[in-house]
Amino acid sequence: MSIKEALAEITKSNDKFKFYLEHILSGEATDTEITEALVALNEYGIDYYVMDALASVMNTYVDSIELSDNDFIDTCGTGGSNLKIFNCSTISAFVVASCGGKVVKHGNKSITSKSGSADFLARAGVNINNEKANAISAFNQFGITFLFAPTYHQRLKHVAAQRKALGVRTVFNVVGPLVNPANPNYQIIGTSDAQINEAVINVLKNKGLSRAMVITSNDGIDELSITSLASVHELRHNEITSYEINPEDYDLARCAINDIQVETLEEAYLYGIEILNGKRGPGFDMVALNAGAALYVSNYAESLAEGIEKAKSELHSGRPLLLLNKYAKYTQQA
Template sequence: MNSLEKFTALTTRQQQLDYNQIKECTDALISDRVTLHEKENFLTALSTKGESPSEIAHFIKCFKGLARNPQLDNFSSNAIDLCGTGGDRAGSFNISTFTSFVLASSGVNVIKHGNRSISSKCGSADLIEAIGIPLNLENSQINECMEKFNFAFLFAPAFHPAFKNIAPVRREMATKGSISIFNILGPMINPASPCYQILGVYSEPLVKKIRDSLHHAGQSSGYVLHGNIENHDHIKGVDELTPCGQNIIFPFGSDSQSLQKNLSAKDFGLTQCSIEKLKGGNLDKNIEIMNLVLDGDGPEGLKNSILMNCSLAFLAIKRTDNLIDGVKLADELISDGSVKDWLNRVKKHFLK
């Protein structure tokens, strides 16, 4: 019995794994000498048992330790990451990515960690590449982008080479409709470790578990959230704030005594809408929608969702004192052309 089979047996018996055991599991999962079948059995057993917050925190530490260092220490202490787990199958526009553009245009340091589309038609990396930012930059170029534009995008495959030998088992499990810890781990292993984070999850029961995992992992400050969707037959929740129902928000780290409640569009001074108003599409469609929002012609419901997510981010980094002021600031940045100007400057820089 190899080490991974041993830990599969332990998790089948509902035993919690400590850090050293998780480290052994990680080494086996990234090895090309362990079979796909053995990896799948372990991941399935762990998922069936239910990953505890401490186990997830151990995986975060292990995979961060294996990641390429982007050398952004000069920025990480006051930077934020905004991302979601995906997996909600809502087909919405790239709200967290556009939100990151708004924040960066205001002077907030954003270190975004993401990938190409997996569960949607257009992932964060797809849109970021389309606005002109190359995905495979050298560390010096990433630092230059932070200095000039308050923005860095860390393309997950470029910073997590260890995932190369995990990809086949993830694909195999996906074909069977099976989930594993890797469905939620990605947003929590930003190799730059920015101080602040807004993390959306596809399932309401995950909100507290992910919050506790980030707490155990020592993440400094931020919010884990889930947006419940009202009056829709198929879509019940998404991994971002929306004006389509009640939003569950759990703080962690130094923000743990602040907001911990359900918030609706009304709490942001905005109006409710149906989930259809947030609809996105493929890359071309999402670029079209982005340009409409920038020009003030986008769907009101979508813009309200963007404003809500910006407002919470501004609150997390202490740029504003309340949600209403955050909405006003984000609205001004879009309406006065600051975000559009920022995007044009970024594009011009990388065309050189």
């Protein structure tokens, strides 16, 4: 049985497809089999059936993390835009936590950008390989913790080299946010392809989340951007609605895309630290927009507008940077 044969009948039954996924994640598949599978998946495209099956398989083997409840949010982008945007979702997560929200950030090193969430946090002094007990303790103390995907999804190591070699987004990038080991009740997922967002929000609905947003900016950024309008699918009260967000409706000035781009990991780190320390500019506004959305989705703000204002105020205080530094130091105890 080939993966193409399994994909051909996935809308009727995903049993063969899940069996094949288990094989390529088992450590017994050859490099050629894995590469062919990734290429075939990319040729087939990313839809609800593929994401749902892969998420199911990955959740079977995940090293789950138990917290007192799941009233927290994950903010994560799938990548794939190749636009070299700074680490907006990671920085936004610390703003949310600094505002009193709860965040369990699930992420990885970069596949297609200059700096993934793990790259940024490691540069900021975070021990991304901290033990589970330290991750739980950090969450209880600071209201935020980072879960490094390869640590909790050990089987991903069997496809890591091939994913890196391809150098493009695969379904694994898209499914990563759907398999947070802590199982959040709230989530914001950014994608670089609005065509898959309806499928993603339906997977989240079927997982039983209370609230969620799936977003893509019109220029392909997997965040709420201040360079263009953004397409949004929102899950609330078990209903899905779709609409657009215009940053100018919230007194956020449009900017050029090069105002939010970075060329190296070091530049991404310095850009992010300046935002967390309250430096005004396009990056500040973009983080305020995305942190505001996270505060809204996780019920720490009654509206997006209120969330943005809370995020702005918190950024002006410089407290998010202090929180990052404290969190980084704490993870080094592991």
